[in-house]
Amino acid sequence: MALQKIADRVIDTDVLVVGGGIGGCPTAAKATEHGLNVTLLEKSRLERSGKAGQGLDEVGIFPREGLTALEAIKIYTGSGSAAARPGARAYVNPNALYRIFTRAMWALEELERLGVNMRYTDGEYGWMPWGTGAGGRVGPRVELRVHWQNVKPEMAAGVKKKGVKVVERTTVVDLLTNKGKVVGATAINTRTGEFIVIKAKAVVLATGDLERHYNSPTPLSWKYKMGLNTCPASSSGDGHAVAYRAGADLTCMEMMRPGTIRDILLLQPGQFYLNDGISAKVFTATGEETVLPPGPLDYLELERKGLLPLYQTLEHLPDDFQKRLEIHFADEAMIRLKLTADRGFNPRTHRYQVTGDRATRFNNTGIVIDEDFMSSVPGLYGIGECTDTYGIGAGGTATAGFIVGDSIHQYVSKAGEPVPDEAQVESQKQAAMAPLTVKDGVEPMELECSVRQICEDYGGTYKSEGRLREGLRRLGSLRREFLPRLMAANPHYVGRCLEARNIMDLAELHLLASLGRKETRGLYVMLDHLQKDPSLDNKRICQRLEKGKAVLEVRDIPEIKPEYIKENR
Amino acid sequence: MGNVPVKIDYRKCNGCQRCYDLCPMDIFVMDESLKMPRAAYQEECGLCGICWMECPKRAIDIIYPPSMW
Amino acid sequence: MPNIMDEHYEDKFEFPLWRLIKKRAEEKDISYAAAYREVLPEYEKTIRYQDTAWVDAQISQRNKEIAELRERESKKKSGGS
Numbered sequence: 066m067a068l069q070k071i072a073d074r075v076i077d078t079d080v081l082v083v084g085g086g087i088g089g090c091p092t093a094a095k096a097t098e099h100g101l102n103v104t105l106l107e108k109s110r111l112e113r114s115g116k117a118g119q120g121l122d123e124v125g126i127f128p129r130e131g132l133t134a135l136e137a138i139k140i141y142t143g144s145g146s147a148a149a150r151p152g153a154r155a156y157v158n159p160n161a162l163y164r165i166f167t168r169a170m171w172a173l174e175e176l177e178r179l180g181v182n183m184r185y186t187d188g189e190y191g192w193m194p195w196g197t198g199a200g201g202r203v204g205p206r207v208e209l210r211v212h213w214q215n216v217k218p219e220m221a222a223g224v225k226k227k228g229v230k231v232v233e234r235t236t237v238v239d240l241l242t243n244k245g246k247v248v249g250a251t252a253i254n255t256r257t258g259e260f261i262v263i264k265a266k267a268v269v270l271a272t273g274d275l276e277r278h279y280n281s282p283t284p285l286s287w288k289y290k291m292g293l294n295t296c297p298a299s300s301s302g303d304g305h306a307v308a309y310r311a312g313a314d315l316t317c318m319e320m321m322r323p324g325t326i327r328d329i330l331l332l333q334p335g336q337f338y339l340n341d342g343i344s345a346k347v348f349t350a351t352g353e354e355t356v357l358p359p360g361p362l363d364y365l366e367l368e369r370k371g372l373l374p375l376y377q378t379l380e381h382l383p384d385d386f387q388k389r390l391e392i393h394f395a396d397e398a399m400i401r402l403k404l405t406a407d408r409g410f411n412p413r414t415h416r417y418q419v420t421g422d423r424a425t426r427f428n429n430t431g432i433v434i435d436e437d438f439m440s441s442v443p444g445l446y447g448i449g450e451c452t453d454t455y456g457i458g459a460g461g462t463a464t465a466g467f468i469v470g471d472s473i474h475q476y477v478s479k480a481g482e483p484v485p486d487e488a489q490v491e492s493q494k495q496a497a498m499a500p501l502t503v504k505d506g507v508e509p510m511e512l513e514c515s516v517r518q519i520c521e522d523y524g525g526t527y528k529s530e531g532r533l534r535e536g537l538r539r540l541g542s543l544r545r546e547f548l549p550r551l552m553a554a555n556p557h558y559v560g561r562c563l564e565a566r567n568i569m570d571l572a573e574l575h576l577l578a579s580l581g582r583k584e585t586r587g588l589y590v591m592l593d594h595l596q597k598d599p600s601l602d603n604k605r606i607c608q609r610l611e612k613g614k615a616v617l618e619v620r621d622i623p624e625i626k627p628e629y630i631k632e633n634r
Numbered sequence: 635m636g637n638v639p640v641k642i643d644y645r646k647c648n649g650c651q652r653c654y655d656l657c658p659m660d661i662f663v664m665d666e667s668l669k670m671p672r673a674a675y676q677e678e679c680g681l682c683g684i685c686w687m688e689c690p691k692r693a694i695d696i697i698y699p700p701s702m703w
Numbered sequence: 704m705p706n707i708m709d710e711h712y713e714d715k716f717e718f719p720l721w722r723l724i725k726k727r728a729e730e731k732d733i734s735y736a737a738a739y740r741e742v743l744p745e746y747e748k749t750i751r752y753q754d755t756a757w758v759d760a761q762i763s764q765r766n767k768e769i770a771e772l773r774e775r776e777s778k779k780k781s782g783g784s
Contacts, residue, residue, distance in 0.1 A: 109657070109658040109659070109660060110655055110656050110657075112655075112656055113657075115658075118658055118682065119682050119683065119684060187752075187753075193758075194759070201762040201766070203759045214739065214740070215736075215740070234660065255660065285702060286700075286701035289677055289681075289702075290677065291659060291677070291679060291681075292639075292679075292680060292681050296680065296682065297659060297678075297680040298680075299658075330702065331698075341762075342761070343761055343765045344765055356773055385750055385751055388749065391720035391721070392720065392747070394720075395720060395724070395739050398683065399683060399687045399724075399735060399739060400682065400687065401683075402720065402721040403683070403721065405716075406716065406721060409713030409714055409716065410714075411714040414714055415714065510677055687734060687735045687739075688734055690734045692728060692734065
């Protein structure tokens, strides 16, 4: 077959899972239980990949103790509250969320079966009230505290025991499609340089978030540009990009989430707004206690009054809760114990700056999925942070993974043999390997940082039409001049070039999508359109590629299905 | 060497390769003859600390750069 | 104008848990990750995780303070000029 001539390796599989993180591992493990041949692609190493690589301190939400899935959905999608994680929550697919919430307790059992420790050291489960920025909800204990410093090594061992074919240090290049449905993907091993073709009847994208089109709220060194607050390897939007280029619908790509902490790398907000339920205190620069303002425009108002910066403090936490905080640090990212000691941070006295006016990563934005987690491209599934509905972090993503792993055999049994288009394979190979032949070109980090700077300067928290258009002109110019000159001295840099290309595609889409929302609503601010556009009430904006051009479409936000309301689990 | 995020103390390193195996950004290379790791791609370090916490000899130090201070 | 940060800018401080982890790692010559797993059970025994009534009382107290603060703030907004 000619594929063997184009590729260094051809893999034949039933299900390809792209991304071996907290979502991809459950998906792959579960799918094998239905007799499927499963391949798991991971750009780093399974044991410590993804945002959960350093560890995690909590998993949730598990509707229990009287809290139903429907109630949880209402709380999560925000009905007006200044919830701890503002952003695109209101635009999620409530039916996918319903699936996640109703199967959460089942997922807990599945995680234990996979070999993941879900309990505290005394052998009990660490159930906690639902923590939000507005304080813990006293009542049903639906969040699970976990000592998940070692969740990834445990999961990796479990996955390998199931006979999943794990392909590591291998980054996805693009999806393969034939007659509109997905038939696999191409990939490159970023250590050996092998170009790999994977033929698959179904593909599940579990690639994580997109953050690297903006800088971190913590200022980055001129040289070290990867100090984002979470895993940079799973923040390049690989899944978003390959789905987009394959013609899938994305949504809410204009959305931002203002950062809340200036020193985010040290003091990741995951610990502080949770605090096991006790909210931080907030002070103005003049020492007055206050509450966090609801949105970015309010920060401008505060600055006008001489009240910025705002500071948060944990000095009021009882000793017991101060100890819990230390354990959160150790569970989620132990390095922060050491870095805070170096930097100088005493939670009993420190007041740290909050920055609600600095744009940062997305939330619940990405590939549009239905309640079976299928995208608009047949055979292409998405779970977790690369989709429009990731249902509260690791818990939601793992649950979605188990759901897909458990049901994907139904699609696979009807899918037919995947037949890649050789011309498509060849062109993907050319585009991916080209940087190896370029001399005196541009390094991928430099191009990525230029793209980030454009988003910072021409996008950002406070947008305007003219500035967005100028940003798009500059991005277009960068793309024309430098994308063909991306240079890779070795396969490691080829991986970074693939990421740079994804980041450029998605940054462009982000600015374009922003032009599609000419209004101010919640955390989304357009300075030259300060009013809400009523035609966007209860709508969300979807984006897809059609014949090489981005197409925007306003659509209804999915409504919860009547049968789910009737079921009311 | 100057101020870099990842510093390896070669007096402590036993060449186990754990840092090279686990780094999510793949910033290490193995020196073939010395069988020791080198942080070759410092600019790509995300300061995640996985190498630091997993090293059995505690031979890695992570430095918080001044510009992020 | 006083800035609240002048008092609290930075204290060099090591979390007690971090001190314990370092000590154990050096004593047994193991990784920091392994040392954490060893010291955690003892450290946790001093925390009232399962005392749900007490935890709920702490959370409720803080929520009450926040509610009162929000009320004061909204009175200021509507009452003040």
